[in-house]
């Protein structure tokens with residue numbers, strides 16, 4: 001029996017416990033587990049005061065946001081993307097699920113087609129290309145297909161995400177049309193904007 005998502009207040013801690021229950025129910029099948037995690041995040045996104053709680057979190061691309069939950073394995077966060085910031089296509093080194101709490105997100109995710117053996121070269125195929133609204137979530141799969149890019153759509157937006165494990169210190173920033181990538185420290189892009 002799955003968790004009862006309709007009863008009472010749904011705190012980030014409760015969401016994390018439900019995420020663990022799902023992950024443990026699908027041993028060795030993280031893609032299936034990820035799909036089952038989405039309803040828990042959608043339930044969390046319906047809570048009214050998420051943007052007023054949490055502890056400060058330094059985002060790699062954004063200007064504001066919090067850890068709603070963190071225990072070194074699972075982290076649930078909010079993050080604000082201003083309307084004028086285009087987040088370039090990048091990977092993470094771990095899986096993630098991202099969605100919208102407020103606003104809209106113009107979102108693309110990619111699958112990597114080459115075998116990664118040629119430094120600086122990458123062939124990417126678009127998997128998703130859509131606008132996410134409040135309560136919509138997208139699964140960022142396991143590496144090497146943990147690749148997405150996005151921008152806020154028609155105004156500022158607040159994202160909710162869950163990350164499994166730490167992001168890699170170094171990440172890849174892709175040019176899908178140019179079939180190339182550069183390696184950067186995970187904080188380098190944001191620091192380059194002086195935010």
Ligand SMILES: [Fe+2]
Pocket residue numbers: 090091092148
């Ligand atoms: Fe990302």
